[in-house]
Amino acid sequence: MKLLHTSDWHIGRIFNQHSLLEDQEHVLNQIIDYAQEQQVDAMIVAGDIYDRALPSADAVALLDQTLTTIISELAIPVIMISGNHDGAQRLGFGSQLLKHSGLHLFTSFDELLKPVELDASFGKVVIWGIPYCDPESVNDYFGVKTNDHQSAQEHVTNLLKQHISEHYDDTSAQVVISHSFIAGANTSESERPLSIGGAECVDADLFKDFDYTALGHLHQAQFKGYKHVRYSGSPLKYSFSEVKQKKSVTLVSFAEDKSVQVELLPLRAIRDVQVLEGKFDELLAAGKTAPNAQDYIQIKLTDKEAILDPLARLRSVYPNILDLTKLALEREATDTRQTREQLGRKPIEVISDFYKAMTTEPLSEEQENLLASIMDDVNKAAQKA
Numbered sequence: 001m002k003l004l005h006t007s008d009w010h011i012g013r014i015f016n017q018h019s020l021l022e023d024q025e026h027v028l029n030q031i032i033d034y035a036q037e038q039q040v041d042a043m044i045v046a047g048d049i050y051d052r053a054l055p056s057a058d059a060v061a062l063l064d065q066t067l068t069t070i071i072s073e074l075a076i077p078v079i080m081i082s083g084n085h086d087g088a089q090r091l092g093f094g095s096q097l098l099k100h101s102g103l104h105l106f107t108s109f110d111e112l113l114k115p116v117e118l119d120a121s122f123g124k125v126v127i128w129g130i131p132y133c134d135p136e137s138v139n140d141y142f143g144v145k146t147n148d149h150q151s152a153q154e155h156v157t158n159l160l161k162q163h164i165s166e167h168y169d170d171t172s173a174q175v176v177i178s179h180s181f182i183a184g185a186n187t188s189e190s191e192r193p194l195s196i197g198g199a200e201c202v203d204a205d206l207f208k209d210f211d212y213t214a215l216g217h218l219h220q221a222q223f224k225g226y227k228h229v230r231y232s233g234s235p236l237k238y239s240f241s242e243v244k245q246k247k248s249v250t251l252v253s254f255a256e257d258k259s260v261q262v263e264l265l266p267l268r269a270i271r272d273v274q275v276l277e278g279k280f281d282e283l284l285a286a287g288k289t290a291p292n293a294q295d296y297i298q299i300k301l302t303d304k305e306a307i308l309d310p311l312a313r314l315r316s317v318y319p320n321i322l323d324l325t326k327l328a329l330e331r332e333a334t335d336t337r338q339t340r341e342q343l344g345r346k347p348i349e350v351i352s353d354f355y356k357a358m359t360t361e362p363l364s365e366e367q368e369n370l371l372a373s374i375m376d377d378v379n380k381a382a383q384k385a
Helices: 021-037 057-073 135-142 149-167 280-287 310-315 327-336 347-359 365-384
Strands: 002-006 042-046 078-081 103-106 116-120 123-130 172-179 212-216 222-224 226-231 248-254 260-266 273-278 296-301 321-326
Touching: 002 021, 002 212, 021 057, 021 248, 042 172, 042 212, 057 078, 078 123, 078 172, 103 123, 123 149, 135 149, 135 365, 149 172, 212 248, 226 260, 273 280, 280 296, 280 310, 310 321, 347 365
Parallel strands: 002 042, 042 078, 078 103, 123 172, 172 212, 212 226, 273 296, 296 321
Antiparallel strands: 002 248, 116 123, 222 226, 248 260
């Protein structure tokens, strides 16, 4: 039994004002090739299918083309959940009809206890999908009061685990798909926070009892806490902070004893992402013979003197420069910024300190809860924008 685990396609992504649709089509075709070569039994996509809640027509067309090839031409079922970038209702349109064709969409909690079951030599592989756990949606559906992504995710996952313990025995392998932030995992600049004014991280222990956990949200392929609790990572680099990451999809194989073997299958982009640092004249000369001059590039100039029209001149040899900075100015700005510790503080802590400085009184618990709710509303509105 083989599963192909991928996530965070972010179809329609704009990288520093540059559309990545061509790059995404190229790498999605590689994922299709892997699915065929490895003869996988199903493909898992763990959320953030689109980059925005209202995707462009071209983004929708690319997803339609990709899924048609996988499901209709290769006869491989696809199991997909909504992430925090997706418009869950739009992504889930027609889900009841589409499941009969082989596309299983988990975009609402109506589907939480309706898994996809695949036949395996040892019995069944049962695949559960948990759509992104927005606190407001969880509270409305289950009639509870959670305050942040962490408590919402824990509530839903614990309900699922209880259901499994009551209805399944050890002859089946349990796989869960979730779009979550595991505490301590490595992050990138291109990931949108899951919560503002509240906790966004969940403990890996929440998923340890599953035979395999297919995670989405973080863009670097990794595991945290347990080797079977894994992120596949995004198929492309979506920020310069990801320059050293190696992109892949995750091949998950179940043995006769239900043990899991994992293999990372590498993905190769049309254009890689580079950060180049040095003097203008040296970079300009090197670019004339550089084999990867077509990559997406961030340039950091070390020159102290003024340079006439450096961006246009450098683009004559590096046509896909997406960012140009002068390192001396960048360092000067860094020296005047707040410390890393201050930058890492939660917005609610900053507001609380300001309130206390103005009134000499700390925020009450009721005020903190109200503020957290308002900030979550602001974050949701920003996601939909």
